Amino acid sequence: MHARLLGAPSRASACTSSSSFPSAGRHPCRASWKPRPPSRSSASPPPLSLLRAGASMEPASTEGQSDPTVHGVADRVVGVLGGGQLGKMLCQAASQMGIKVAILDPLKDCPANSVCHEHVVGSFNDGDAVREFAKRCDVLTVEIEHVDAVALEKLEKQGVVCEPKASTIAIIQDKYRQKGHFSKFGIPIADFVEVDTLSSIENAGEMFGYPLMVKSKRLAYDGRGNAVAHNKEELSSVVSSLGGFEHGLYVERWTPFAKELSVIVARSRDGCTVCYPVVETIHKDNICHVVEAPAQIPEKMKKLATSVAEKAIKSLEGAGVFAVELFLTNDNQALLNEVAPRPHNSGHHTIEACYTSQYEQHLRAILGLPLGDPAMKAPAAIMYNILGEDEGDSGFVLAHQLIKRALNIPGASVHWYAKPEIRKQRKMGHITIVGPSMFDVKAHLDRLLQRDTDGPKKVRPRAAVIMGSDSDLPIMKDAAAILEKFNIPFEV
């Protein structure tokens, strides 16, 4: 229980930390959120042939001009390639706003099926299926990047609105091409080189040293398509494990990192961007396991990570949310690891913890609506992935036991994707815990995971907390100075 009689999580939480104001004299910083100018005209209307009966392509928010009759927020149909959990959560956000979403997914009982407006059963990798699907949609987007980008490019030329652009998806779905792209734009990344023969990979090993990260160019996710060679002798078996050189491989200099970070960046159709507060992602067996929001790193590092992420997204074409995964190195560099051109696992917590979730934000962005505020509305959140621990019934029983514990934890929200089958390491759902401080949500996570709390007790820092709005800063500083003088512990 916490006592509190007035005060507020702040719009500025996007880039504030509990660190050193005012003693270190650092300026309070502002959220990365800049409201869009009220009027603009860059949203290009789709060809008439794609408009649905009764639908209309209103340009993004403009006051004073005569409105066509729009029912609700927008009555255009959003077509999503892919109907997994990301598609499902996109549909949930759309349902709240009364926006219709059609999905294209080969699985009849894919997660998004139960909540979309329409499910077309077909492959997002099949050009014909994508073309047919596009006819019933006013704007196309993706929840997975491994789609037929060539088909999308052709559709764009015919006037179909794709957000983000097919060019962006083509760049991102080939990780080697992605690295080349970001390198060209001066985004800091680990050294990398294409390898296509044993001698070329041996040369790379000599150049970058060992361990050496070997990666597939395409269809890589959740650590699949990555392998590590610890010495020259391991190279040939590692190459085989990734399907051989003909599969398309490259290598990366090993990056010893202090933390893995992620920044969700939203970009509107007129190119404005807003950034969500930097989060830390904690991986286990190469799969995202826990996300802590905001990341517990110095303000300076948050700003660095945010600026790298924003610059990376500005180098790509099209609207939507993008996840930028970064390494925070021991020498305080923020190196871009990879980008996803869609909502992302590292942004699930935004549903409960931020003013605008990444899913609503994606819909706003691709429909040319004003972007929402990405700041956190509660001070701290942790996302925990419910991964399959076993096959079949035993897996479901274990997942349900975890869920039952979560239902008893204050501030915990359970998401269950309702996938019909469970497999080891499969993402079956997630749990987001929101609370008044990172200390509290971590304690709740410990309880959720039944972690031994009999060890050395963590002691919650006890202090008064001073807070206020920007205009209160002079008074907050006065208060802080006096409390310091009287040795009253406080945080600002």
Place this chain on the structure above:
Amino acid sequence: MHARLLGAPSRASACTSSSSFPSAGRHPCRASWKPRPPSRSSASPPPLSLLRAGASMEPASTEGQSDPTVHGVADRVVGVLGGGQLGKMLCQAASQMGIKVAILDPLKDCPANSVCHEHVVGSFNDGDAVREFAKRCDVLTVEIEHVDAVALEKLEKQGVVCEPKASTIAIIQDKYRQKGHFSKFGIPIADFVEVDTLSSIENAGEMFGYPLMVKSKRLAYDGRGNAVAHNKEELSSVVSSLGGFEHGLYVERWTPFAKELSVIVARSRDGCTVCYPVVETIHKDNICHVVEAPAQIPEKMKKLATSVAEKAIKSLEGAGVFAVELFLTNDNQALLNEVAPRPHNSGHHTIEACYTSQYEQHLRAILGLPLGDPAMKAPAAIMYNILGEDEGDSGFVLAHQLIKRALNIPGASVHWYAKPEIRKQRKMGHITIVGPSMFDVKAHLDRLLQRDTDGPKKVRPRAAVIMGSDSDLPIMKDAAAILEKFNIPFEV
């Protein structure tokens, strides 16, 4: 923009205020949320005939006992009588948790249709339809109280699980019976008496004075079924306007009130209750127009309203969330006005502003799962109903203009129910604005409604805010004392 470097909306926000700690020496109060005991066994399983293939009725959360194979949170099918916006939002909460909801509603394109697991087209007022519908559900609930309660009572006798109980719905759907029930249980309510002839209503007028509130016993909502007689002469026309005495009428003593309040109370299947923070409801033309959370009233009044609401709900049978509408009178009484046995318009804000929304809470309650934390996770919220301002296209254009302004307001979430037709005063959607203080969210509401802000400027109180957890209280008090001594303005 607000600066904030550490701090937290508190679990105790359910019943804290910005008032008088520590100067008035009031004790910090605690949220009404009490976690349920981890083990209990009162959830009675439904008859086997009602179990769906693969579904199972697990008793409410128990650790250590062997689990039947439950997929996700619960794989029982929830049947909802009614598919309006409340049903839709119930389905949205269910979708997140992977819970299947079937709805019974006569309208093919009712709001819940797009997001429910299954929509049975039929009347919730038709006993046969309800009976047929019940066969595909594991637990029955309502999103409207004007359902066939007799059919529900019969189904209960056959072992169908209805939450809340048919007896509760029967009491509540007849407002005269409802008043009698609460009066019997000692809940403070305005004086009332049944009237069935002109002479009986004249006697009542003499007894209670004028203005006199005349009400229909049944099928009353959003002010329909209520009329005011300002003097004896008006009585007969008022009676006619309500359909005559044969319609079933009663009168109430006119209650001059300072504010209208609402408390959402959740009750689990084993009878535990949790209360959401008290909100103020502002009506216009008898329809809920704005909800302010938390209500800006003294702590003492919040406690009084909460205790009246809790007592009222404890007098009823069954699980679920209940909305208790109250009058706060000028002499500081909290009189119960009426109760809804379901999620309610005055709890829409809980989706964005509370740890557990009223919709998730209703599902938890009726399924025998542990209740969630009702406290606010952000300090302030305002809900604004999008009511039809006109028929047809013109109505849609006006609603869309409002929505476009909302999309530009930080912290505002737009809900659009996607009702196919618009009518004057029809609830088409709502907007919830969440923010760091009531001052801020009210300023945003002014912007949304384009209210003249050129008048006398409201000045935001400027002060440092001291906050912390319960264990920080001694330090917070020390800090407050010192700041007071040095004339630094602060709030706690």
